[in-house]
Amino acid sequence: MHVTLIHYLILSAIMFGIGVVGFITRKNMVIVLMCIELMLNAANINFIAFAKYRGLYEGMSNQLSGQVMSLFVITIAAAEAAVGLAIIIVLFRSRKTINVDDVDLLKH
Amino acid sequence: MDHPYLPILILMFFAFIFTVVTIIMSDLARPSKPNAEKNSTYECGAPIFTDARGMVSVKYYIIAMLFLLFDVEAAFLYPWAINYDKETLGLFGFVEIVIFIAILLVGYFYAWRKEAFEWES
Amino acid sequence: MVGTKMIETLHTFTSGDFTGLMPEIILCAFVLLISIYDFMSKNKDKEIVSYLTQIGLLATLISVLSLIGDTAAGDKAYVAYNGMFVLDNFAIFLKAVVLMVAVMTVAISHKYNKEAGYESGEYYTLIMFAVLGMMIMVSGGDLISIFVGLELMAIPCYFLTGVFKKDSRSIEAALKYFLMGAFSSAVLAYGISFVYGVIGSTNLEAIASFFDLAVIAKAKAGVGMAVTPEIMSAASAELATRLSNPIFYLVLVLFAAGFGFKIAAAPFHMWCPDVYEGAPTPITGFMSTAVKAASFAIFLRVYATGLFALHVNWAFTLGILSALTMTVGNFLAVTQKSVKRMLAYSSIAHAGYIMMGLVSIGIVTFDGVTLSINRIDDGMASVLFYLVTYAFMNLGPFIIIMMLRTKRNSGEMMADFHGLGKRAPILAALMLLFMFGLTGLPPTGGFIAKYYLFYAAVKANFTWLTIVACVNTAVSAFYYFRLGMVMYMYEPKIDEEINASPKAVHAVLYICVLVTLWIGIFPDKFFEAAKHSLMRLKYLL
16 A cells, blocks of 8 residues: 555545644643644645645646745744744733633623 | 565564563563662652643743744745755845845844843843 | 756746835835834834834835836736736735725824833834735735735734733733634635645636636647637536536635635624724724725635636525625624624624625526626625725724723723713714714715625625625614714713824824715715726736
């Protein structure tokens, strides 16, 4: 059995699914942040796998735009992680909690 | 038998066997004289003073954030460095990357000025 | 070896690439210089930074407007960086709107922030970064640049929401906005990855030509060969297979969720009321106008160019989302006690109305044999027309809320508006005018804009959606006019004097009023601008 495109897609779908489920169910904000990273990296795996296999299909070693996109997604993921950590720190300083459920001042 | 991942499987198998065998061997070979000092958690020889699941200082998060941001900068420098040569990118490509680094330097000086690098504050 | 091969496929840059990018370069230079000035200066008062920011944004606006002639003169839109950056009239129109809103937001912010005790230079630089993101986004000709621009817009907005960092409501709003925004970005990225996987490119033009019968036929015929009827029928069969690829259903779902979060369409609207309520009021105004306009612009560009061939698949679904969005927004707005929160729900409802224009960009006709989709220019023009009208008539109420803030009262609650007709007759009259506009009544621009949307929807055979929208307008009249009743029929609850606001705030408020009335009474110029901005829309005509 060789690793083909479909295996990468299944891997990324599983990662994306774990990310979505974690995002919805987990209470700890840092873990929620990690779930978002997982989802972005699932997209990254897709991009790289598609770049490789589309490149083979078109007779090249690699196709560029998928690789470029994954670089941008990595950057954006880093920026989002930094923003998320900053917001979590500020929230912890004002509320002494990082539990998502405790953050409910703005409700009607 | 020429599966491309077969060597990895063999490696994993031997790694597992080696670990299990050495643990069992050393357990059988060593003398067993336990005392309270020996049964405590090993932490580089220093005595334990807190629970490992305690809170981590916020300062570490700020360092982590800065590390993350400037680390990703390298992700953009790699493709540039690999593709750089005089004919294609030339002076223009060099100026471009200098501008890129200059923009990031503004962020670096901002962090410096805001005392993000000060451990004691 | 691999390296040199990659370089060959890259477009080599020329200095000509910079002419169309000048506004972005100018703005970027201003952001960097202003932030250096800000963190080097010892001055705690940020008034100078605020003025510098306004100068920077105005300079950018001038350079955007100076580009109008350039693209209109040529046959083609200006394209740079391998089609990543597109400068057409559509982009110029939206950049102008976004920059105007940003200048007004900066002009009204300084005193508000100072009184709240959160003066910071970052506030201004972050607004400029968000504007830079919007400008890149509305010029995006490739899903990569659109995605990067979207993030460059969104990330400063998370911070701007939480800029009052000791106010727990502001932080909470920032957290919610961040979590939802990051989630939607991840969903969008995952969707883009499948588009790339199936089509092999993220360029909107490449995506459009993937579904173009003529392009497929030409590729089948080979270089320089005539397209015979056999090749043509083979090409139609190929196109049918491409269109029915189930991956595109997944893509459409992921895109609808990703963009739906950004524009706060139901059922992805939950974050919106909390964020709008918790954010500083000028930022709420900015987010509900500029951010919304830019997000809709990109929604429109992607769906009207790259994904237009799939219109049959997405139009009805988005139509249902549109009906749901306006209904949820209007019905929940009725019960609100906070005016700011009510306006947040009203903004959700308006997103629903604008989506009505989005689904009306094409009409599907079936002559018994073939299914064909035709473009309706009015659909797109009505979205742009509504976005510019809405930008001015929705910023106004937030400015009034801001002006009503006193030492003890936030100015955000219904109670602050009790008897406003007696406390501040002019502000009450202007608020009523904006409520007229938001309901969609003459003589304001809201009437013309809404009428135009309805007209486009009927033209596109979305009569049922128009009826839903009419019912919703009636519901919305209820809560907009309840505010009017509260202002004129009730006795004042608050005996505090209303603070005098700086001249700049008054000036911005009157600009909003004038533009709202101007669009309502002399809409011709704005119609022309909206229609003109569709001319030479890249990858469309």
